[in-house]
Amino acid sequence: MNQFHSDKWKSVIREGSAGLGIHVTSQQAEMMAVHAEELMRWNRKTNLTAITDPMDIAVKHYIDSLIPLHKIAENTSLIDIGTGGGFPGIPLKIVRPSLCVTLVDASRKKVNFLKQVIRLLNLENIEAVHARIEEMGNDPQYRESFDTAISRAFTDLERFAGLASPFLKNRGQLIAMKSRKTEEEVKSISGFPKPPVVETYTLPFQGAVRSLIIL
Numbered sequence: 001m002n003q004f005h006s007d008k009w010k011s012v013i014r015e016g017s018a019g020l021g022i023h024v025t026s027q028q029a030e031m032m033a034v035h036a037e038e039l040m041r042w043n044r045k046t047n048l049t050a051i052t053d054p055m056d057i058a059v060k061h062y063i064d065s066l067i068p069l070h071k072i073a074e075n076t077s078l079i080d081i082g083t084g085g086g087f088p089g090i091p092l093k094i095v096r097p098s099l100c101v102t103l104v105d106a107s108r109k110k111v112n113f114l115k116q117v118i119r120l121l122n123l124e125n126i127e128a129v130h131a132r133i134e135e136m137g138n139d140p141q142y143r144e145s146f147d148t149a150i151s152r153a154f155t156d157l158e159r160f161a162g163l164a165s166p167f168l169k170n171r172g173q174l175i176a177m178k179s180r181k182t183e184e185e186v187k188s189i190s191g192f193p194k195p196p197v198v199e200t201y202t203l204p205f206q207g208a209v210r211s212l213i214i215l
């Protein structure tokens, strides 16, 4: 899997991100290559991702994960719910090292993978928790503790809002990252102080459309 460490793969990440106004250093792109290589190694035995083409991984996993970066301030805390192989939490942590990150997944194998990646990358102020999110919301260690709760490809917006809200501090934000049409889901949401903000964007190189819903 040396292709991840190639200049070409890293320049796809760096140039694609730059086109979206996100600066990724070559060292950060190298950290993503380490994560991606480990992801493919584990993926032979454990189903972590259906995406296996290196170019697709660069765009659909890494660049896509960085899209919410401009919504996430320095020195804040973030919980990534249903993080799977670490998306978006790991790429966000790599590019915003001051972020304090909690990754949560109900799959033990995925959490074991994430712990290994955290070790390999020497990341600090990040933990991977094996839990069903329904069971974490009452834990005082996590309740009302985060500036941002985020998820990508986790569940519908209404369920995400219900499950994620207990984790937010006062004035915290929820961010749902979606690949499909979102209007119906957005209409289903009520009870928040402000109407949801939907930002639609196009991924570089491949033109796939994604959206962020911010509550």
Ligand code: SAH
Residues within 6 Å of the ligand: 081, 082, 083, 084, 085, 086, 087, 088, 104, 105, 106, 107, 110, 131, 132, 133, 134, 151, 152, 153, 154
């Ligand atoms: N965010 C990742 C993975 C999406 S797949 C990505 O975008 O690539 C959804 C993930 O949510 C799976 O890894 C699954 O194990 C996890 N999951 C599903 N239900 C969950 C629950 N109730 N609590 C925690 N994690 C859950």
